[in-house]
Amino acid sequence: MTPQRRTALASVVAAAALIALKLGTGLATHSLGLLSEAAHSGTDLVAALLTFFAVGVAARPADVGHQYGHGKAEHLSALAEAAVLVLASLLIAWRAIARLAGSSHQPVHARWYALVVIGVVIAIDVGRTVASTRAARRFHSAAMSSNALHFGSDLGGSIAVLVGLLFVRAGYDKADSIAALFVACIVTSAAARLMRGNIDVLMDRVPADAEAAAHSAIAGIVPAVELRRLRMRQAAGRVFADVVIGVSPDAVVGQGHAAADAVERALESALPEADVVVHVEPMSTHGDVRERAHAAALGIPRVREVHNVAVVALASGTELSLHLKLPGDLGLDEAHAIAEQVEHAILAAVPEVSAVQTHLEPLSEEASAAEVAGDTATVNRVVNDATGGLPDELRFLHTDEGLVAHLTLALDSATPLADAHAVASRIEETLRRELPEIADVVVHTEPRP
Numbered sequence: 001m002t003p004q005r006r007t008a009l010a011s012v013v014a015a016a017a018l019i020a021l022k023l024g025t026g027l028a029t030h031s032l033g034l035l036s037e038a039a040h041s042g043t044d045l046v047a048a049l050l051t052f053f054a055v056g057v058a059a060r061p062a063d064v065g066h067q068y069g070h071g072k073a074e075h076l077s078a079l080a081e082a083a084v085l086v087l088a089s090l091l092i093a094w095r096a097i098a099r100l101a102g103s104s105h106q107p108v109h110a111r112w113y114a115l116v117v118i119g120v121v122i123a124i125d126v127g128r129t130v131a132s133t134r135a136a137r138r139f140h141s142a143a144m145s146s147n148a149l150h151f152g153s154d155l156g157g158s159i160a161v162l163v164g165l166l167f168v169r170a171g172y173d174k175a176d177s178i179a180a181l182f183v184a185c186i187v188t189s190a191a192a193r194l195m196r197g198n199i200d201v202l203m204d205r206v207p208a209d210a211e212a213a214a215h216s217a218i219a220g221i222v223p224a225v226e227l228r229r230l231r232m233r234q235a236a237g238r239v240f241a242d243v244v245i246g247v248s249p250d251a252v253v254g255q256g257h258a259a260a261d262a263v264e265r266a267l268e269s270a271l272p273e274a275d276v277v278v279h280v281e282p283m284s285t286h287g288d289v290r291e292r293a294h295a296a297a298l299g300i301p302r303v304r305e306v307h308n309v310a311v312v313a314l315a316s317g318t319e320l321s322l323h324l325k326l327p328g329d330l331g332l333d334e335a336h337a338i339a340e341q342v343e344h345a346i347l348a349a350v351p352e353v354s355a356v357q358t359h360l361e362p363l364s365e366e367a368s369a370a371e372v373a374g375d376t377a378t379v380n381r382v383v384n385d386a387t388g389g390l391p392d393e394l395r396f397l398h399t400d401e402g403l404v405a406h407l408t409l410a411l412d413s414a415t416p417l418a419d420a421h422a423v424a425s426r427i428e429e430t431l432r433r434e435l436p437e438i439a440d441v442v443v444h445t446e447p448r449p
Helices: 001-028 034-060 074-098 114-141 142-169 177-203 206-221 254-271 286-298 332-349 377-388 419-435
Strands: 224-234 239-249 275-280 305-314 317-327 353-363 369-372 393-399 402-411 438-445
Touching: 001 034, 001 114, 034 074, 034 114, 034 142, 034 177, 074 177, 114 142, 142 177, 206 224, 206 239, 206 254, 239 254, 254 275, 286 305, 286 317, 286 332, 286 353, 305 353, 317 332, 332 353, 377 393, 377 402, 377 419, 402 419, 419 438
Parallel strands: 239 275, 317 353, 402 438
Antiparallel strands: 224 239, 305 317, 369 393, 393 402
């Protein structure tokens, strides 16, 4: 027999003995306080029996049908105990109120042996409360913890009954009923705490303290890892953690495995006996994030253009901003609704992004233009200085915005895109400086045949 089951069995024996003592003395003295405590001990007997069997079930190892183990049997047991406690407290309160109202009354005989019995009960309550508390801490057992709570409430109720009997001996007959009502309040309070705590576990509520400890442990890992997701649940004092981390796309399998091992060690150090599962994913580059966000935004109807997509990494997570061009005749409320659709679409398509900011712009109407003559010599000189050759194509257009120069550059096909963009930008800046009458310069680059 395991130590947990031995402790639970001792509680069963103690509860049975207390029922016999309290019930016999209560019937002999007509003390509602003692009878209510006998009923309370009856619930403890049920609780102890449930715990005895639940601990045996919870101790079973995981199997094919219960891959997370059987730990929740303890919490089901504790919830059943709470239901029994509620019924007992309602019965005790009803009897106490009936006596206080005078509709049901029998004289209470606070004999000396009743005081002796209560003294023995208090001593037993102290002993089993201490034993169950130590066992709950040692084995991290929810069922043992609920037993300790019950026995502690028994101790408070027994002291209240002792005080009530002492007042009865002093001539205050209703003190016994008041003590019984106090016991009912203790039982109700204990049941509420039991229900709240065990329902949280059965509903897989995130254990807040354990989650904070897990976040802190992962944040302290060196070298740092990117925490993508952390899901936690608990049962029978044991924490289960499901972790997703991101590592560099260039990392080899061994490096990813080492990062997962580091997370497991950190969590097991912060949360002893934790069951940790770590999934490793490659970290997305900002370019990949921008591309997916751009595609998601263009997928929303009435979005005509997306530009200036920027990604920033903050301590709180990755954030993204972008400019949207929408039809200029839209009302602000309709445009705002489209922007919200874009934000939701990006958050769904790019889960590593935590926030999206959109800037709305009207789509420019189609403007009229006419091809005109321009300062071809200056443009040819600037392009020749930058590339060692002339532009393949050059046109000047007169638009509503002013004079616009369109030119095409043929560059070596092996030129990196970044270098080609730098050349085009340098030509645009030089032409704007030397030809202030030009409103805009559009440079198109293509590979030389």
